[in-house]
Amino acid sequence: MNMQTNSSELFTPFTLGSLTLKNRFLRAGCFEGMAQDGEVTEKLINHHEDQAKGGIAMTTVGYCAVSKDGRGFGNELYMRDDLEEPLSILVKRVHENGAAASIQLVHCGYFSSPEVIGKKTLGASKQFCTFRFSFCEEMTISQIEEKTMDFIYSAKMAKKAGFDAVEIHGGHGYLLSQFLSPFTNRRKDQYGGSLENRIRFITEVVSGIKKEVKNLAVLVKINQFDGMKKGIELEDSIKIAQALEKAGADAIIPSCGFTSKTPFMMLRGNLPIKEMSRNQKSLFMRVSMTLFGRLFVQYYKYSQLFLLDGAKQIAKNVNIPVIYIGGVLSGKDAQTAIDNGCTAVQIGRAQIMDSDFVNRLKNKTIEISTCDHCNRCIGAMDAGGVYCVTKQEESHQQEDTHPK
Numbered sequence: 001m002n003m004q005t006n007s008s009e010l011f012t013p014f015t016l017g018s019l020t021l022k023n024r025f026l027r028a029g030c031f032e033g034m035a036q037d038g039e040v041t042e043k044l045i046n047h048h049e050d051q052a053k054g055g056i057a058m059t060t061v062g063y064c065a066v067s068k069d070g071r072g073f074g075n076e077l078y079m080r081d082d083l084e085e086p087l088s089i090l091v092k093r094v095h096e097n098g099a100a101a102s103i104q105l106v107h108c109g110y111f112s113s114p115e116v117i118g119k120k121t122l123g124a125s126k127q128f129c130t131f132r133f134s135f136c137e138e139m140t141i142s143q144i145e146e147k148t149m150d151f152i153y154s155a156k157m158a159k160k161a162g163f164d165a166v167e168i169h170g171g172h173g174y175l176l177s178q179f180l181s182p183f184t185n186r187r188k189d190q191y192g193g194s195l196e197n198r199i200r201f202i203t204e205v206v207s208g209i210k211k212e213v214k215n216l217a218v219l220v221k222i223n224q225f226d227g228m229k230k231g232i233e234l235e236d237s238i239k240i241a242q243a244l245e246k247a248g249a250d251a252i253i254p255s256c257g258f259t260s261k262t263p264f265m266m267l268r269g270n271l272p273i274k275e276m277s278r279n280q281k282s283l284f285m286r287v288s289m290t291l292f293g294r295l296f297v298q299y300y301k302y303s304q305l306f307l308l309d310g311a312k313q314i315a316k317n318v319n320i321p322v323i324y325i326g327g328v329l330s331g332k333d334a335q336t337a338i339d340n341g342c343t344a345v346q347i348g349r350a351q352i353m354d355s356d357f358v359n360r361l362k363n364k365t366i367e368i369s370t371c372d373h374c375n376r377c378i379g380a381m382d383a384g385g386v387y388c389v390t391k392q393e394e395s396h397q398q399e400d401t402h403p404k
């Protein structure tokens with residue numbers, strides 16, 4: 001196996017179904033917190049335009065709900081007819097700067113916010129959500145069919161707006177992941193019980209999109225493991241990836257973690273308790289988070305390529321591209337992921353820190369990102385829009401030392 005960094009390979013094209021991407025670097029779906037009242041804002045457009053200018057092959061608009069009742073936050077996009085025009089402006093600005101555009105489609109299921117959606121949340125089985133302090137309703141078969149249609153409708157709208165790809169969110173404990181995981185799915189019908197049954201919802205979503213929408217790449221983000229007892233493990237996720245391939249998926253992105261139980265597993269590194277406490281709406285939650293945050297939220301040590309072993313196993317067992325995600329900080333990391341069977345990488349925090357990251361790797365002005373996984377971007381995302389807090393502090397310090 002060649003572990004040498006071969007930067008020329010990183011800047012060669014590859015295909016996802018009918019879509020050709022110019023290099024092996026993709027921006028990961030990261031909730032931007034820039035869609036106030038569910039609208040496409042200039043800030044959101046600029047954010048993705050900058051990603052495109054910075055050399056990424058494809059940017060991903062994070063976290064667009066497929067229906068109003070799937071939202072976790074008020075400042076989150078939800079798909080509807082009148083979003084086509086503003087989204088098409090975003091896509092045009094990305095295309096004009098040489099990148100392709102994807103949008104992540106999600107339904108939060110029982111993590112949806114009852115306050116935002118104005119009604120009871122939906123889930124695979126009746127469940128108390130410790131993240132929202134609310135109970136959800138167990139979905140009926142007709143509700144499952146309705147949500148499947150919502151995913152298909154959202155993919156059609158994405159295509160109409162000019163997107164090159166959609167990313168179906170089947171991980172991190174959101175609705176499709178709640179059906180996959182035995183931890184949250186205790187159903188007795190054809191959508192619960194055996195792994196074959198738990199896979200049904202997500203594969204119906206993917207095959208429905210592939211049937212109804214032509215020339216749109218479909219990537220699916222799944223969990224390698226949920227990170228708690230009774231959750232998905234790697235041997236399940238290999239079978240899930242194979243079923244998704246059969247359903248027509250063009251690529252698999254194998255992440256991990258369950259937002260209500262193991263929220264920092266997919267990120268690793270520092271817990272930004274102070275920033276997260278500040279963003280809680282109620283005084284009770286602010287105080288509880290400040291005092292007990294470290295007890296509620298588990299710490300996971302960061303390392304580069306922290307999800308490589310599982311991604312390698314999945315790549316060995318499918319014939320579609322596996323897009324590596326988790327702790328990519330350098331061209332060498334990206335090449336290692338490729339040497340281990342992945343086709344390309346998705347990058348979150350290093351791209352949030354520096355939208356020019358890929359261009360800098362290409363022209364060799366940097367070798368490695370200085371992102372220190374302080375994770376304060378998570379706090380920023382909930383407080384008006386994601387940005388790298390460390391980088392902004394550094395630039396303020398420089399201004400103070402060198403006043404104009």
Ligand SMILES: Cc1cc2nc3c(=O)[nH]c(=O)nc-3n(C[C@H](O)[C@H](O)[C@H](O)COP(=O)(O)O)c2cc1C
Pocket residue numbers: 028029030031032062063104169172221255266267325326327328346347348349350377378381386
């Ligand atoms: C600010 C922020 C927001 C995120 N929002 C999402 C999201 O909306 N959907 C998602 O699937 N993952 C989300 N993630 C997780 C990333 O997609 C990715 O899995 C994680 O950051 C690990 O990749 P990295 O080491 O390159 O940052 C988010 C991560 C960050 C830092």
